[in-house]
Amino acid sequence: MPAILTLTLNPAIDETVSLERLRPGHVHRARAVSFHAGGKGVNVAACLADWGASVTATGILGEDNQACFTALFKAKGIADEFIRAPGETRTNIKLSHDDDTTDINLPGLPVSAEMVAALSARAEALAQPGGLALLAGSLPADVAPDIYATLTARLAAKGVRVLLDSSGPPLAAALKGPVLPFALKPNRAELEALLGTPLNTNEALLAAARALVARGVALVVVSLGAEGALFVTQNAALHAQLPALRVASTVGAGDAMVAGIIAALDEEAGLERTARLATAFAAGKLTRPGPNLPPRAEVEVLADAVTIQTP
Numbered sequence: 001m002p003a004i005l006t007l008t009l010n011p012a013i014d015e016t017v018s019l020e021r022l023r024p025g026h027v028h029r030a031r032a033v034s035f036h037a038g039g040k041g042v043n044v045a046a047c048l049a050d051w052g053a054s055v056t057a058t059g060i061l062g063e064d065n066q067a068c069f070t071a072l073f074k075a076k077g078i079a080d081e082f083i084r085a086p087g088e089t090r091t092n093i094k095l096s097h098d099d100d101t102t103d104i105n106l107p108g109l110p111v112s113a114e115m116v117a118a119l120s121a122r123a124e125a126l127a128q129p130g131g132l133a134l135l136a137g138s139l140p141a142d143v144a145p146d147i148y149a150t151l152t153a154r155l156a157a158k159g160v161r162v163l164l165d166s167s168g169p170p171l172a173a174a175l176k177g178p179v180l181p182f183a184l185k186p187n188r189a190e191l192e193a194l195l196g197t198p199l200n201t202n203e204a205l206l207a208a209a210r211a212l213v214a215r216g217v218a219l220v221v222v223s224l225g226a227e228g229a230l231f232v233t234q235n236a237a238l239h240a241q242l243p244a245l246r247v248a249s250t251v252g253a254g255d256a257m258v259a260g261i262i263a264a265l266d267e268e269a270g271l272e273r274t275a276r277l278a279t280a281f282a283a284g285k286l287t288r289p290g291p292n293l294p295p296r297a298e299v300e301v302l303a304d305a306v307t308i309q310t311p
Contacts, residue, residue, distance in 0.1 A: 003131035004048060004262060005160075007123050008059035009116075009147070010108040010138045011039030011082075012092040013068060014252075016289070019097040036290040037069040038092065040136035040165055043252045046291035047259035047281060049076035051299070053266060056081050056126055060119060060140075062089035062109050072291075081126055083119055085109055108140040116143055120151060129159035132262055135181075136165045136255075145169035149177030156182075161265065165258050167193065175215065183219040183265070184212060185258050191222055205230055206237060206311050221261060221278065223254050229282075230311060231275040239311045240275035242283045242302065256285035256293065276303040 045057040056079040063084040073080040093104040164181040167190040209220040209232040222230040228241030260281030264274035280302035
């Protein structure tokens with residue numbers, strides 16, 4: 001089995017509606033609409049597949065509207081290990097307007113304790129010692145917030161490096177677990193919510209990331225949107241940024257950054273290469289709609305163009 005596993009408990013079909021501008025309370029005529037299989041782990045798997053990595057995706061899908069997911073997995077060569085459940089996978093509406101995106105995330109499928117147990121067992125069976133596993137995204141309403149903490153401990157016991165990309169109670173619970181994730185990728189707002197304090201300066205962000213490293217997380221990446229990202233380990237800290245690019249879609253750029261982190265860890269890269277590759281993945285995604293990267297050679301060109309500074 002592939003050594004990279006992504007797990008998405010709450011996938012979604014991303015419906016992106018393009019508007020010239022958004023005026024609340026007014027009727028709008030959309031310029032275009034597109035549908036993409038989504039969810040953090042799905043997006044990450046798609047980007048890794050574009051890079052050429054072998055990746056398995058698992059999670060829980062609604063069997064009534066799974067076609068766009070199965071088509072994506074087949075087109076990209078992703079090993080599909082999703083459990084199917086009765087009902088429909090949720091749709092997330094993304095309004096693209098005024099050079100920005102407004103997200104409307106709908107509730108997910110009802111997920112029983114039996115489904116969670118089955119998925120946990122499947123993830124443990126699929127994950128390889130020495131491999132990488134991503135636990136990503138929000139949770140369905142009925143799933144306990146400590147699920148990521150439990151999965152992290154079970155996978156780490158197999159010698160798997162676990163990356164967590166979540167927020168709110170699931171992130172907080174994972175940081176109280178018996179085993180902490182190997183890597184985290186919060187954005188500024190998620191880190192502020194976790195700590196309960198604003199992080200308005202680079203010094204505050206760096207201190208917050210270093211505090212997580214001191215607790216036992218090997219790598220903390222704080223994504224900062226157009227300002228790039230902060231990469232922190234026990235021994236080093238780097239700030240990575242690209243010049244402004246022509247943007248096709250900002251949807252999934254953070255997920256592309258996670259894919260770049262995983263690709264770098266898969267090749268046992270150092271921190272600078274990790275920062276360059278993760279930033280290049282995110283930048284490359286900005287030039288493409290949907291969970292897609294440019295060809296590998298173009299991503300490497302972007303990686304060489306990343307500006308690296310010591311914060």
